[in-house]
Amino acid sequence: MSTLSQNNINSRPIGFFDSGVGGLSVYSKFRKALPNENTLYFGDLAHLPYGNKSFDELVGYARNILNFYKNLEVKAVVIACNTSSAQAYEIVKNEYDFKIYPIIQSCAKVISEMKLSKIGVFATLATVKSLAYTREIQKFNSKISVMEIACPDWVEIVEGGLLGSKISFKSVKKHLDEMMQFNPDKIILGCTHYPYLLGDLTKFYPKDKFIDPSGIFVDFIKSDLDLNKNDIIGYEKFFVSADAEKFVNNGKIFYEVKNLPEIINLG
Numbered sequence: 001m002s003t004l005s006q007n008n009i010n011s012r013p014i015g016f017f018d019s020g021v022g023g024l025s026v027y028s029k030f031r032k033a034l035p036n037e038n039t040l041y042f043g044d045l046a047h048l049p050y051g052n053k054s055f056d057e058l059v060g061y062a063r064n065i066l067n068f069y070k071n072l073e074v075k076a077v078v079i080a081c082n083t084s085s086a087q088a089y090e091i092v093k094n095e096y097d098f099k100i101y102p103i104i105q106s107c108a109k110v111i112s113e114m115k116l117s118k119i120g121v122f123a124t125l126a127t128v129k130s131l132a133y134t135r136e137i138q139k140f141n142s143k144i145s146v147m148e149i150a151c152p153d154w155v156e157i158v159e160g161g162l163l164g165s166k167i168s169f170k171s172v173k174k175h176l177d178e179m180m181q182f183n184p185d186k187i188i189l190g191c192t193h194y195p196y197l198l199g200d201l202t203k204f205y206p207k208d209k210f211i212d213p214s215g216i217f218v219d220f221i222k223s224d225l226d227l228n229k230n231d232i233i234g235y236e237k238f239f240v241s242a243d244a245e246k247f248v249n250n251g252k253i254f255y256e257v258k259n260l261p262e263i264i265n266l267g
């Protein structure tokens with residue numbers, strides 16, 4: 001392959017996706033770490049929350065978004081969604097000729113090397129059901145005990161603009177009390193929406209009790225990706241399947257989306 005065509009491939013965009021604003025907790029770190037990359041983001045708000053959807057539905061959503069990105073000639077796709085990584089990734093991973101980065105599988109090795117013996121995981125119902133965190137972490141260290149607890153109302157708290165409310169504190173306390181019976185060394189925020197709740201969670205426990213995998217994830221992608229050699233700031237474009245304004249407003253904690261996303265119906 002000539003240098004010119006390799007450069008062209010490297011300057012192709014990277015597509016991110018999540019059910020909503022959750023993936024922005026990953027995307028914001030990625031833009032900071034790799035500002036020259038061209039990036040796309042798809043928020044599938046029409047199907048929110050992913051956490052209570054069936055396996056077949058989740059595979060269908062992932063395929064629709066991956067096909068959409070295939071048509072846009074991306075060089076890679078980042079699954080900035082634990083639920084989709086847990087349920088759909090293994091099924092779709094060999095169906096495309098670009099790299100696909102799933103959050104859980106990309107972070108498990110680093111987490112397993114943190115010298116922890118008991119790890120708690122807060123995640124969506126679908127992620128917990130899959131036991132993907134337990135399986136992926138124990139692949140690297142079978143001595144680590146993992147306890148996964150579903151927090152089905154947390155995505156609605158973030159997407160419904162309820163952070164810092166009584167409803168949020170009550171729910172956060174309930175799930176923390178349940179988790180503390182296991183007495184974990186650290187708790188993984190195993191849904192990309194959950195770092196939005198850190199302000200509420202840290203009313204009860206210090207920030208270093210929690211692992212937000214987004215930083216580990218971005219480091220992993222950075223070490224693996226064929227980087228864009230251009231030294232100009234990369235372009236970005238946002239798409240949603242519904243609720244463009246809500247997406248911009250609720251996402252502000254992590255990322256300021258300057259133009260209203262384009263609404264795309266992928267079925």
Ligand code: DGL
Pocket residue numbers: 018019020022023048049050051052080081082083084124127155190191192193
């Ligand atoms: N933010 C996604 C995750 O990491 C999906 C949450 C949802 O829509 O239930 O699992």
